[in-house]
Amino acid sequence: MKGRSLSVAVMAVGLAVGVPGTALAAEHEVSVEKYTFSPAELHVRKGDTVTWVNNEKRVSHSVLFIGRSEESERFFPGEKWSRVFPEAGRFEYRCGPHPEMLGVVIVEE
16 A cells, blocks of 8 residues: 555655646757857756856857846856856846857846
């Protein structure tokens, strides 16, 4: 009987995870290559994670949020940096060492 109770509990947990109306956080990727962020504009939902991946051959980059006191450490070719977006808003950013590189993450409810 104990084994059966455990099975029912596991099934109940499995069903609770897939309840309609609940959204799981998603992961998104921004490619950094040829001195550009791609996509340059990314729409995500609250709680999602964005990961910037440096696909350059020799250049390091960072993600500097404009108007906020937040900048990633430099990440080198083959490295990545991630950030979770817990609140809605418009998050404009640029590369710290290359200010001509611009992007925006738009976080929706």
